[in-house]
Amino acid sequence: MIPILDRPLVQFGLATAAVLILPLVMRSGTLASEILIFGLAVAACNLLLGYTGLLSFGQGIFFGIGSYVAGLGLVRAGLPAPVMLAVSLGVGALVAAVVGWVSIRRQGVYFVMLTLAFSQMFYFLAYTFSGITGGDNGFLDIPRPTLVGTRLTDPWTYYAYVAVLFLVLFAALQRVALSTFGRTLLAIRDNEARAGAIGYPVRAFKVAAFAISGAVTAFAGALHAMLIGVAPLSNIDYHTSETLLIMTIIGGSANLFASLLGAGAYLLAADALSAIWPRWLLALGLLLIVITLFLQRGLWGLIERAIALVTRAPPPDDPARPVGTNPPVAHAPEVAR
Amino acid sequence: MTYLFQILNGIGLGMLYFLLAVGLSIIFGLLQFVNFAHGAFYLLGAYLAYEGVERGLSFWVAMPLAAVIVAALAGVTERLLLRRVYKLPHTFHILVTVGLALVVQEFVIIVWGPLGGNVAAPDELSGVMILGDFIYPQYRLFVIGFTAILAAALWWLLDRTRLGAIVRAGSESPQNMALLGYDTLSINTAIFALGAGLAGLAGALAAPMRGVEPFMGVEALGIAFVVVVIGGMGSYAGALAAGILVGVAQSLMATLWPEGARLVIYLGMAGIIMAMPRGLLGRA
Numbered sequence: 001m002i003p004i005l006d007r008p009l010v011q012f013g014l015a016t017a018a019v020l021i022l023p024l025v026m027r028s029g030t031l032a033s034e035i036l037i038f039g040l041a042v043a044a045c046n047l048l049l050g051y052t053g054l055l056s057f058g059q060g061i062f063f064g065i066g067s068y069v070a071g072l073g074l075v076r077a078g079l080p081a082p083v084m085l086a087v088s089l090g091v092g093a094l095v096a097a098v099v100g101w102v103s104i105r106r107q108g109v110y111f112v113m114l115t116l117a118f119s120q121m122f123y124f125l126a127y128t129f130s131g132i133t134g135g136d137n138g139f140l141d142i143p144r145p146t147l148v149g150t151r152l153t154d155p156w157t158y159y160a161y162v163a164v165l166f167l168v169l170f171a172a173l174q175r176v177a178l179s180t181f182g183r184t185l186l187a188i189r190d191n192e193a194r195a196g197a198i199g200y201p202v203r204a205f206k207v208a209a210f211a212i213s214g215a216v217t218a219f220a221g222a223l224h225a226m227l228i229g230v231a232p233l234s235n236i237d238y239h240t241s242e243t244l245l246i247m248t249i250i251g252g253s254a255n256l257f258a259s260l261l262g263a264g265a266y267l268l269a270a271d272a273l274s275a276i277w278p279r280w281l282l283a284l285g286l287l288l289i290v291i292t293l294f295l296q297r298g299l300w301g302l303i304e305r306a307i308a309l310v311t312r313a314p315p316p317d318d319p320a321r322p323v324g325t326n327p328p329v330a331h332a333p334e335v336a337r
Numbered sequence: 338m339t340y341l342f343q344i345l346n347g348i349g350l351g352m353l354y355f356l357l358a359v360g361l362s363i364i365f366g367l368l369q370f371v372n373f374a375h376g377a378f379y380l381l382g383a384y385l386a387y388e389g390v391e392r393g394l395s396f397w398v399a400m401p402l403a404a405v406i407v408a409a410l411a412g413v414t415e416r417l418l419l420r421r422v423y424k425l426p427h428t429f430h431i432l433v434t435v436g437l438a439l440v441v442q443e444f445v446i447i448v449w450g451p452l453g454g455n456v457a458a459p460d461e462l463s464g465v466m467i468l469g470d471f472i473y474p475q476y477r478l479f480v481i482g483f484t485a486i487l488a489a490a491l492w493w494l495l496d497r498t499r500l501g502a503i504v505r506a507g508s509e510s511p512q513n514m515a516l517l518g519y520d521t522l523s524i525n526t527a528i529f530a531l532g533a534g535l536a537g538l539a540g541a542l543a544a545p546m547r548g549v550e551p552f553m554g555v556e557a558l559g560i561a562f563v564v565v566v567i568g569g570m571g572s573y574a575g576a577l578a579a580g581i582l583v584g585v586a587q588s589l590m591a592t593l594w595p596e597g598a599r600l601v602i603y604l605g606m607a608g609i610i611m612a613m614p615r616g617l618l619g620r621a
Contacts, residue, residue: 055428102607105614109371109427110570113562114610120559121603128596238555242435249432282443288436292422292429 005307006255008174014257015170018264019163029155030227035267036159036166037223039260042247043173044216049245050253051177052209053189058099058115059244061122062092062214064236066221068126071139071231081145081226085165088222089215096214100207119241126236138232142225162223169216173256176212185209217244246284250291252298261299342473343588349477349546351584352484356539357557358564359491359576360532366571367508367528370419371427373434375536376558377441382407382537383544383553384445387456396459400541407537412530420525438554446551453550480542491535492573504528536561563606569616578617 004010022032041063048054066088073084103114126133133139144152145161152158176182187195188202196202225231234240243266251262273280295301361375382403389399414437422433457463458476466473495501507514507524515521540557547553564583568575583602590598609616 049428055431102610105610106566109365110566112371112427112431113566117559117563117566117603117606120563121600121607124597124600124603128600238559246432246435249428279443279447281439282447285436285439285443288432288439289418292425292433292436293418296425296429 003304005304008178011255011257012167012171012174015260016167018257018260019167023156023159029159031267031271033155033159033162033227034224035260035264036162037220037227038244038247038263038267040166040169040223041217041220041244042251042259042263043170043256044213044220045244045248046251046253046256046259047173047177047185047213047216048209049248050255051182051189052185052206053192054104054206054209055112055245056103056115056210056213057112057238057241057245058096058103058119058122059213059217060119060236060238060240060242061099062096062217063221063224063240063244064122064126064231064233065095066092066218067225067231067235068133068139069218070222070225071142072132074142074226075139085219085222088218092218092221093211093215096217097207097211099214100210104203104206104210116238116241119238123233123236123238126233133231133233136233138230138234139225140230142229142231144226144229158227162227165219165223169219170256170260173212173216177256181205181208246288250287250298252300254297254300254304258298258300265299339592340589341471343592344585345473345481346477346591347585347588348581349480349484349584350588351581352481352488353539353543353580354560354564354584355488355577355580356484356535356542357561358568358580359488359573360535361561362565362568362571362573362576363495363504364529364532365565367504368423368525370423370529371430371434372532373431373558374437374441375434375533375561376554376556377438378407378411378533378536379540379543379557379561380445380551380554381410381441382540383456383549384449384540385537386541386544387449387454387549390456391454396456396545400538403541404534404538407540408530408534411533411537412526415526415529419529420522438558442551442554449549449551451551453548455548456544458545476545480546484542487538488577495573560602563602565616567606567609567616569618572616572618575616575618582617 005014019036022035023029026032041059045056045059048056048059069088069091070081070084073079073087074081079087099115099118103111103118106114127135130136144158146152147157147161152161177185184195184200184205187198188200188205192202221231221235224235247262247266248259249262250266251260252258270280270284273283277283291298297304357375357379360378361372364370364372364375385403385406386396386399389402390396394402418437419433422429458474462474462476462479464475466475466478495504503514503519503524507519507521511521514524536557540553543553560583564576564579567582568577568579583605586605587598587602590601594601
């Protein structure tokens with residue numbers, strides 16, 4: 001039986017509630033839009049990490065490419081925003097399929113290193129070909145989309161635009177996760193060798209998961225470029241990949257709403273902390289260590305525990321659902337004690 | 338002549354890359370532990386050498402001292418923190434070491450500021466060597482010679498000594514080693530400290546060549562991963578070959594197409610993975 005909070009309708013309801021509540025409780029429409037945009041990218045990251053068991057340090061590639069593609073189309077070619085969102089979706093899928101196809105040639109840790117190296121490669125591509133990307137300055141003057149003739153320059157109207165697209169893509173990701181395809185991804189995550197032995201083309205499934213994840217991430221990157229009016233070099237940086245992963249794990253990779261939770265918690269904390277302490281990343285580093293030691297299911301795990309406490313149901317086993325690339329290694333250093 | 342100069346330069350750089358990557362490889366080989374804090378140890382080594390020289394220590398004291406301090410800090414970290422997470426999935430290895438790397442990087446910025454600085458090469462080596470019309474900085478020659486000796490010593494340690502045998506056996510089967518009465522916990526700590534110390538030493542040696550700045554750790558981590566991926570994980574000779582290959586490639590590119598120097602390394606890595614997924618000399 002699926003726990004109540006993991007049911008698809010409940011999940012979608014939670015996401016809708018979050019979208020509706022943000023404008024009521026937040027002063028900055030820009031920050032609220034950012035939460036949804038990163039929430040989308042993090043959910044896409046989670047499709048790889050939580051559902052397929054692939055820990056990719058390459059998500060920043062797709063986010064950055066989405067930003068650049070949207071910028072190029074909107075500024076150089078003057079194409080309308082919906083067209084460029086669709087194009088970035090397509091380009092993201094394509095690039096992610098290629099990166100995924102090469103990266104999955106190695107497994108486990110090697111795979112992680114490869115995605116990280118790819119992320120560096122695309123960063124230096126963007127850096128080297130500054131004629132196209134603007135190099136250090138980023139790609140400038142990206143306009144907001146228009147709707148019935150008016151440009152969405154007001155932060156909250158753009159938020160509404162983002163919110164609708166967010167809910168559509170969130171639902172789409174849910175469909176993917178619930179489909180036979182998504183179930184097969186779970187099987188691959190839990191036991192790749194067995195999934196292969198049954199006859200599933202494991203590699204093709206992984207590449208497809210990569211493509212879907214990359215497409216949604218690039219879409220989020222495009223929305224982000226329109227939000228801040230720039231496609232900055234930092235969007236394609238290793239740090240973006242790292243941040244997306246950190247957000248995913250802070251939220252917990254149990255379900256897609258947990259990803260929105262992770263993005264929201266990270267961005268709100270960053271916003272509050274960076275104002276009072278420029279070196280707040282030190283606190284983030286410590287938080288990651290604490291999460292590893294005590295909170296392996298992330299913030300979502302905390303909520304599950306709280307609910308279990310209230311309903312007096314047994315709490316879910318801590319790292320029960322694996323969130324990692326690999327099962328724990330058979331290692332018993334304690335034997336020596 | 339320019340090319341010979343760049344190739345020599347590249348070998349010097351490559352030997353540093355080897356020092357960086359071999360520690361990562363040993364730690365992974367023995368502990369099955371993915372160390373994303375490896376670049377942070379390199380960063381810390383560079384800054385400790387910088388601090389030592391700033392305080393008036395001779396570089397010859399500051400450089401090994403930096404490596405030893407990094408190794409000691411890494412040993413303590415392993416003991417207090419990392420051994421608690423070995424049994425968790427790799428995701429958490431990465432998460433905890435990414436956290437550690439952030440802590441080290443921000444700590445460096447708090448202590449030494451965000452701007453970075455320069456480290457003077459030791460006086461004895463600050464000049465250049467002139468052979469006919471060939472001119473080469475002495476410090477870089479020293480780095481090549483010193484790391485070559487170190488590489489040989491390391492190979493001897495891991496391949497020819499009892500300690501090396503224990504380490505290799507421990508990476509095959511820690512349970513059996515424990516049953517034979519070896520203190521595998523201490524061996525783990527020692528190996529982690531050794532790997533981190535090598536990264537710290539690479540940082541200290543690199544400091545007079547390229548200065549110090551707080552984000553050099555991230556770049557070093559990327560390079561170390563590329564070297565390990567190209568060379569083949571767990572292969573000592575692979576790390577050496579790939580380190581030099583990457584160093585020379587980067588150096589040559591600096592004359593051919595400076596903006597693309599870094600790009601080419603990563604493109605090369607992708608190409609090698611396509612052609613030979615195990616890396617140049619990988620076994621697994």
